[in-house]
Amino acid sequence: MRTTILGTGAIAGQHARAIRELAAHGITAQVTHAVDIDADRAARFAAEHDVPRHGTSLAEALPETDVLHVCTPPGAHLDATLAALAAGVHVIVEKPAVLSLAELDRIAVAERSAAPARSGPGTARFTQVVQHRFGAGALRLRRLLDDGALGRPLVATCDTLWFRPPAYFDVPWRGRWDTEGGGPTMGHGIHQFDLLLAIFGPWTEVTAMAGRLAREVDTEDVSMAIVRFANGAMASVTNSLLSPRETSGLRFDTERATVELSHLYGYSDENWTFTPARGQDEAARLWIPEPDALPSGHTAQFVPTYQAFATGETPPVTVDDARGTLELAAAIYRSAFTGAPVRAGQIGPDDPFHESMRGTGPEWAPVKDVPAGIEEVVR
Template sequence: MRTTILGTGGIAGLHATAIGALGDHGISAQVTHAVDIDADRAAAFAAEHGVPRHGTSLDDVLGETDVLHVCTPPGAHLDATLTALAAGVHVIVEKPAVLSLAELDRIAEAEKSAAPARTGAGTARFTQVVQHRFGAGALRLRRLLDDGALGRPLVATCDTLWFRPPAYFDVPWRGRWDTEGGGPTMGHGIHQFDLLLAVLGDWTEVSAMAGRLAREVDTEDVSMAMVRFASGAMASVTNSLLSPRETSDLRFDTEKATVELSHVYGYSDENWTFTPGAGQDDVARHWAPEPEALPSGHTAQFIPTYRALAAGEAPPVTVADARGTLELAAAIYRSAFTGRPVQAGQIGPGDPFYTSMRGTGPGWEPVKDLPAAAGEVAR
């Protein structure tokens, strides 16, 4: 498969490396084009990663592309995705996929009418990077819950406690509703609570708070939420960019055990802790670490994704999966800014939070100069 990487900033290097590793797993794929609005940056990226062609126009290379990896700022994801699907090119988008539920619903409709895939199997497909779903520990935990080996899930915590200094937000598109979509809820914690949803399933209700406590941004710099799931389980979710000791922690308390994950930006089996409940020592046999398994990361997600695309099948993370996570982000903002709980399915056309995570407004005034419009980060 011929792959184009659109946007050659920091995250693009992880994509190039992961694509390069697919050959070790029997998948034929190569990054053939690198595209960026900054010609020099595209050229430097191509030289570093051995990419044959580079330039500043996506339109010029779509005809020679089977899979497009969108690694631009979030404000540019939608247009690139719609263009690629219409051209029969599969799309793999970095998180967050888009800035709103309305935009994601546009992608869902575009995927339904997408052109035949250039790979020759099926039509063009869309997927989002949520690499934490694909670590061995997460897959094992989901399997054990499905099998009933751990009993019912009851209580969970999901904490993304990261630190971003003021200088981090000097990049014009960061900390803005119109280009980043939100603060740590959208751009950082979304990976952890996506994994929370992958393990616990559908959520039904959320109550939340958000604040701009220390950074000169338009968005929040911290949010906290309480989430109820269809299973009856309850979870707390914290998303922070103000925490000097960075951790990404999830804890799942079931009827028979506590399962914990502690890492920062990625994990292996060594980052999990399994504690049987009182009188439940026998359940420990179900938790069998796999030392040879891939850690969570782009490679772990791209292997099954590329196999599915080559076969003309739906990728393991569908647009519906991405929507469930994005809807939770929107619900956190809606609850935080209106002071009321939000039910799953409540945010739809006509609701201010359907078209923007900012919705009716956070209650604080903008503090940043906004020199660039959202469209200027596109291509």
């Protein structure tokens, strides 16, 4: 399959390396085009990753593309995705998929009427990068819960405690509602609480707070939430960019065990800890590490995703999966800015938080000018 990478910043390199690694898993794919609003940056990326063609126009690359990887700032995701689906090109979008529920609902409509796929049977499909779902430990834990081996899920904590200095926000699209979509809730913690949802299932209610405590941004720099799930379990979720000792941590307490994951930007089986409950020593034998399994990361997600594209099957992460996670982000903002709990399904098309994560807005005032040129990236 011929692949185009749109947006050649830092995350694009991970995509290029993961696509090369697909060959070891029996998948033939090649990055044939690199596209960026900055022609020089596209050229440097192409030279570094041995990409035969590069330029500034997505429209010129699409006719020779089977799969589009969207690695631009979030504000440019929607238009690129819609153009690709209409052209019969599969789309893999970095997180967050888009800036709002309204935009994701537009993608869902576009996917249902997408053109026949250029490569493989069926029509073009959409998926979002949520690579932490695909580590061996996460897949094992989900399987044990599905089998009932660990009893009922009860309590969880989900912490994204990262640090971004003020200079990080000198990049003009960062820290803005209209180009990044939100602060750490949208751009950073979303990976961890996506994994939380993948393990504990659908959420039903959230109560949250958010604040701009230390960074000169329009968005929050920290948020905290309490989440209730359809199965009755409860979890706390913290998203911070103000934490000098960085860590990404999830803890899952079930009737028969505590299962913990501590890492930063990716994990292997070594990052998991399994503690059986008292009198449940047999449960410890269920946790069997797989040292040869792929760690969480883009390769682990791209292998089953490209296999699905090739066979015309549904990719392992669907637009509905992405929407459940994005809806939780919107609910965190709505609860934080209105002071009221939010239930799943409550944010409908007439709700301001459907159109923007800012919704009715926080009490603090904007501090940044709108960056120019974001819309040019897909031309």
